[in-house]
Amino acid sequence: MSISKLDGGLISTGAEWTFELLERYDHAIHDIAANEFGLDTYPNQIEIIASEQMLDAYASAGLPIGYPHWSYGKEFIRNEQAYRKGARGLAYEIVINSDPCISYLMEENTMAMQALVIAHACYGHNSFFKGNYLFRQWTSADAIIDYMVFARNYVMHCEETYGSERVEEVLDSCHALMSHGVDRYRHPTPLSVAEERDRQREREEYAWRQYDEIWRTLPTRVGAATSQKAAAGRFPAEPQENLLYFIEKYAPKLEPWQRELVRIVRKTAQYFYPQSQTKVMNEGWATFWHYTLLQRMFDKSQVDSGFMIEALASHTNVTMQRGFDQRGYGGLNPYALGFAMMCDIRRICEAPTQEDRDWFPEIAGGDWQKVLDFAMRNYKDESFIGQFLSPRLMREFHLFAVADHEDDDDLVVDSIHNEHGFRRLRRLLATQYNRDQLLPDIQVTQYERSGDRSLTLRHQRSRKRPLAEEANEVLRHLARLWGFTVRLETSDENGRLESVCEVRN
Amino acid sequence: MSIIIDRRLNDRNKNAVNRQRFLRRYKEQIRKSVTDVVARRSITDMEQSGVVNIPVKDISEPSFQHGGNGGDREYVNAGNREFNTGDKIPRPTGGSGKGSGEGEGGDSEDNFSFALSREEFMSLFFDDLELPHLVRNALGETRDFKWRRAGYTPSGVPANLSVSRSLRNSMARRIAIGAPLRRQLLELEAAQAAAEEIEAMRGRIARIPFVEEVDLRYRHRVKEPQPISRAVMFCLMDVSASMTEDKKDLAKRFFTLLYLFLSRKYEKVELIFIRHTDDAQEVDEDTFFHDTKSGGTVVLSALKLMQEIAVARYPSDSWNIYGAQVSDGDAFGADPEKSRACLVEQLLPLSRYFAYIEVPDQADRPSPLTHAYQRIDSDRFAMKSVMARNEVYPVLRELFKREATV
Numbered sequence: 001m002s003i004s005k006l007d008g009g010l011i012s013t014g015a016e017w018t019f020e021l022l023e024r025y026d027h028a029i030h031d032i033a034a035n036e037f038g039l040d041t042y043p044n045q046i047e048i049i050a051s052e053q054m055l056d057a058y059a060s061a062g063l064p065i066g067y068p069h070w071s072y073g074k075e076f077i078r079n080e081q082a083y084r085k086g087a088r089g090l091a092y093e094i095v096i097n098s099d100p101c102i103s104y105l106m107e108e109n110t111m112a113m114q115a116l117v118i119a120h121a122c123y124g125h126n127s128f129f130k131g132n133y134l135f136r137q138w139t140s141a142d143a144i145i146d147y148m149v150f151a152r153n154y155v156m157h158c159e160e161t162y163g164s165e166r167v168e169e170v171l172d173s174c175h176a177l178m179s180h181g182v183d184r185y186r187h188p189t190p191l192s193v194a195e196e197r198d199r200q201r202e203r204e205e206y207a208w209r210q211y212d213e214i215w216r217t218l219p220t221r222v223g224a225a226t227s228q229k230a231a232a233g234r235f236p237a238e239p240q241e242n243l244l245y246f247i248e249k250y251a252p253k254l255e256p257w258q259r260e261l262v263r264i265v266r267k268t269a270q271y272f273y274p275q276s277q278t279k280v281m282n283e284g285w286a287t288f289w290h291y292t293l294l295q296r297m298f299d300k301s302q303v304d305s306g307f308m309i310e311a312l313a314s315h316t317n318v319t320m321q322r323g324f325d326q327r328g329y330g331g332l333n334p335y336a337l338g339f340a341m342m343c344d345i346r347r348i349c350e351a352p353t354q355e356d357r358d359w360f361p362e363i364a365g366g367d368w369q370k371v372l373d374f375a376m377r378n379y380k381d382e383s384f385i386g387q388f389l390s391p392r393l394m395r396e397f398h399l400f401a402v403a404d405h406e407d408d409d410d411l412v413v414d415s416i417h418n419e420h421g422f423r424r425l426r427r428l429l430a431t432q433y434n435r436d437q438l439l440p441d442i443q444v445t446q447y448e449r450s451g452d453r454s455l456t457l458r459h460q461r462s463r464k465r466p467l468a469e470e471a472n473e474v475l476r477h478l479a480r481l482w483g484f485t486v487r488l489e490t491s492d493e494n495g496r497l498e499s500v501c502e503v504r505n
Numbered sequence: 506m507s508i509i510i511d512r513r514l515n516d517r518n519k520n521a522v523n524r525q526r527f528l529r530r531y532k533e534q535i536r537k538s539v540t541d542v543v544a545r546r547s548i549t550d551m552e553q554s555g556v557v558n559i560p561v562k563d564i565s566e567p568s569f570q571h572g573g574n575g576g577d578r579e580y581v582n583a584g585n586r587e588f589n590t591g592d593k594i595p596r597p598t599g600g601s602g603k604g605s606g607e608g609e610g611g612d613s614e615d616n617f618s619f620a621l622s623r624e625e626f627m628s629l630f631f632d633d634l635e636l637p638h639l640v641r642n643a644l645g646e647t648r649d650f651k652w653r654r655a656g657y658t659p660s661g662v663p664a665n666l667s668v669s670r671s672l673r674n675s676m677a678r679r680i681a682i683g684a685p686l687r688r689q690l691l692e693l694e695a696a697q698a699a700a701e702e703i704e705a706m707r708g709r710i711a712r713i714p715f716v717e718e719v720d721l722r723y724r725h726r727v728k729e730p731q732p733i734s735r736a737v738m739f740c741l742m743d744v745s746a747s748m749t750e751d752k753k754d755l756a757k758r759f760f761t762l763l764y765l766f767l768s769r770k771y772e773k774v775e776l777i778f779i780r781h782t783d784d785a786q787e788v789d790e791d792t793f794f795h796d797t798k799s800g801g802t803v804v805l806s807a808l809k810l811m812q813e814i815a816v817a818r819y820p821s822d823s824w825n826i827y828g829a830q831v832s833d834g835d836a837f838g839a840d841p842e843k844s845r846a847c848l849v850e851q852l853l854p855l856s857r858y859f860a861y862i863e864v865p866d867q868a869d870r871p872s873p874l875t876h877a878y879q880r881i882d883s884d885r886f887a888m889k890s891v892m893a894r895n896e897v898y899p900v901l902r903e904l905f906k907r908e909a910t911v
Binding site: 019022023026030043044045046047048049050052053055056059060068069070071072073074076077078080081084100104107122164168172175176177178179180321322323324325326329331332397398399400401402403404405406409410411412413414415416417418420421425428429431432438439440442459461462463464465466467468469470471473474477 | 507509510511513515517518519522523524525526527528529530564565566567568569570571572573574575576577578579580581582583584585586588589590591592593594595596617619620
């Protein structure tokens with residue numbers, strides 16, 4: 001039997017993987033991804049781990065290193081228990097948005113699975129991390145690992161210095177506010193001293209040029225002065241939505257090390273902010289690429305049909321969408337929806353129907369690689385679905401929207417996959433992926449800086465939806481960090497105050 | 506280009522710290538659950554890992570979220586077959602509209618259950634009894650081992666190097682390897698070969714290394730369980746109606762503790778359960794703890810039975826006999842005095858130790874049995890009146906102090 005492998009020949013057969021084979025597969029996939037499809041990726045760091053290590057990686061949300069906290073222990077125990085009982089399998093891989101892009105591969109995987117996972121994580125997710133605007137804007141891939149090392153050391157240092165109970169208290173409270181500890185919009189970069197000086201000079205010069213004794217003689221309007229005064233006394237001038245940031249900057253009683261802990265949690269939350277908003281796209285993109293890349297390998301006869309059958313079996317499992325009335329239905333499967341949409345965009349470009357031309361005149365018949373690349377770079381789940389979900393897919397998924405309104409006794413089918421429903425259905429689905437709709441709108445409205453130092457938050461209800469009970473508990477956490485009275489006002493959509501809940505300290 | 510790294514040899518227990526923290530934080534809830542497990546377990550099975558349950562709501566991490574009920578919302582679902590726009594679906598009971606993506610991931614079970622390792626479980630059990638750390642260590646260790654010599658091995662630490670063995674090997678090797686060379690040397694000398702040839706041959710012999718890696722031998726030692734003997738533990742308990750479940754629970758802890766102690770010291774520990782009302786019976790553990798029986802109280806009957814069984818089945822020259830008695834102290838007429846006499850004259854000479862705990866209804870009133878037992882003066886006997894779990898240990902303190910240091 002000859003094992004000589006020419007270029008383009010079969011890379012391997014059989015289920016066993018070796019490090020040498022991994023390298024060759026990675027090389028072949030990289031060749032196709034970079035040279036044929038032009039995927040732009042960070043360099044890859046592929047790490048082979050055992051299942052216990054995968055459980056470890058789960059608990060810390062995939063980061064290879066994290067500060068110690070009991071909640072990770074809880075997560076670990078939960079996963080371990082589920083895994084031991086056989087209730088849950090382990091993921092084949094975990095990939096970290098870092099530069100170089102770290103991917104964990106399980107040692108139990110067969111060769112075909114390893115290749116699939118390399119294509120999926122190391123080229124799919126990796127290119128998404130590098131290209132998508134949210135990731136570019138909010139995460140710095142080259143710094144995250146170093147930052148987590150710093151965070152871990154800092155937390156442990158604090159525990160040694162101030163006792164682990166005190167550290168745990170702060171972290172618990174911060175974790176409770178984590179979802180409201182992210183910036184959704186960039187802050188303007190602070191001015192440098194030189195710029196500040198220049199501005200100040202400009203202002204002075206302007207005042208000096210404009211100076212005229214005559215203005216001094218004008219009487220001031222009474223009302224304007226008081227309202228100005230009121231506005232000046234109000235702090236913050238504008239409502240603040242980043243609660244953790246506000247605490248970090250202004251909490252009256254926090255010690256410097258506590259502020260730093262708040263900052264660590266806030267930074268971590270910010271790092272995960274893009275992930276939660278691009279689940280469908282990210283998974284869809286990675287799934288589309290492992291599918292496409294492996295198909296291409298098969299076309300080039302680098303892999304045999306046994307390999308393909310195994311890879312496709314696993315691919316099909318991942319992209320299965322159950323109906324709402326089937327066992328194990330857990331909502332729309334992001335892998336299924338994302339993969340279907342990516343494939344659909346390619347189809348619209350390559351073989352558009354009349355319906356596609358009507359709905360997507362800009363992309364129908366275009367270059368699919370360019371269109372997909374553009375979509376990947378410039379959208380998040382909400383806008384991606386709002387823009388690219390086609391009527392054809394809505395029909396294939398048999399999508400339907402159910403309205404659950406407070407005033408109705410029954411649930412009502414709002415719209416289905418028909419001519420009248422397509423647009424509304426698509427809008428509703430897009431809204432469903434809107435983070436701002438999922439989380440209640442809670443902002444800091446007032447900090448009595450010169451009074452009793454109390455902090456006032458405002459929850460503006462959206463569509464009459466109430467806060468969950470546990471909000472009181474979160475409020476107590478907030479009060480612990482703040483150190484003075486904290487109150488939460490609830491108002492309806494029009495801003496009319498409905499109720500106030502207060503935690504005194 | 507990609508870098509491939511094998512991380513399988515890295516540390517696998519990164520989350521051990523976090524796990525410990527979780528256990529510490531929810532100690533109260535876990536302890537409650539452990540108590541349930543203790544109640545269900547048999548004394549001999551006590552020392553195992555166990556699954557504990559804590560209510561999910563106790564350990565949830567709060568955050569600002571929309572409530573499940575109320576307000577207006579729409580969900581998009583997949584797999585429509587029969588619905589058309591405007592169809593009405595009765596609201597599912599149990600509150601919220603059928604969650605789509607949102608409900609996923611939330612644990613619907615009310616209990617968060619997970620396994621504690623044997624060590625963790627025992628540590629909680631001991632916490633409950635407020636055992637001192639010294640005793641905990643004595644009980645906590647799995648088994649006493651002794652290092653025993655077991656010949657020699659080719660690998661080991663330098664401290665264990667056996668010089669004489671190694672040198673003997675070295676000598677043997679040098680003789681074996683050098684033999685053909687020396688024969689050639691003799692032949693050369695006999696043939697009166699050129700001087701440099703002889704010199705070269707001598708050089709080759711001299712270059713045979715004095716000690717080589719293969720020569721080294723190390724003293725080999727193996728761990729061996731210490732030879733330990735047998736013990737029998739008699740559990741005596743009054744099961745008349747006045748013994749409530751709570752009292753039996755205390756009793757169980759007391760027996761368990763003694764059993765654990767004995768099982769550390771002895772290779773084999775047998776348990777004999779004797780329950781008594783007005784007459785005594787030998788029963789199995791389940792009956793012992795859970796069956797109720799009505800009748801009066803004659804303590805002497807139990808002591809007698811213990812003595813009979815000990816004499817018949819457990820001769821004191823080959824068994825270490827331990828007695829543990831629990832009662833609420835009720836005894837009538839001549840019974841306490843007779844019991845005391847029986848204990849002093851017949852049982853204590855047989856036994857290594859006899860411990861008595863009383864679980865009275867009120868602490869202040871000395872019971873007839875206590876009254877009688879108080880006059881026993883023997884270092885093999887200990888007694889105590891116990892109202893709460895943390896008072897169980899002191900009754901065994903003397904025993905542990907004496908035996909744990911041996």
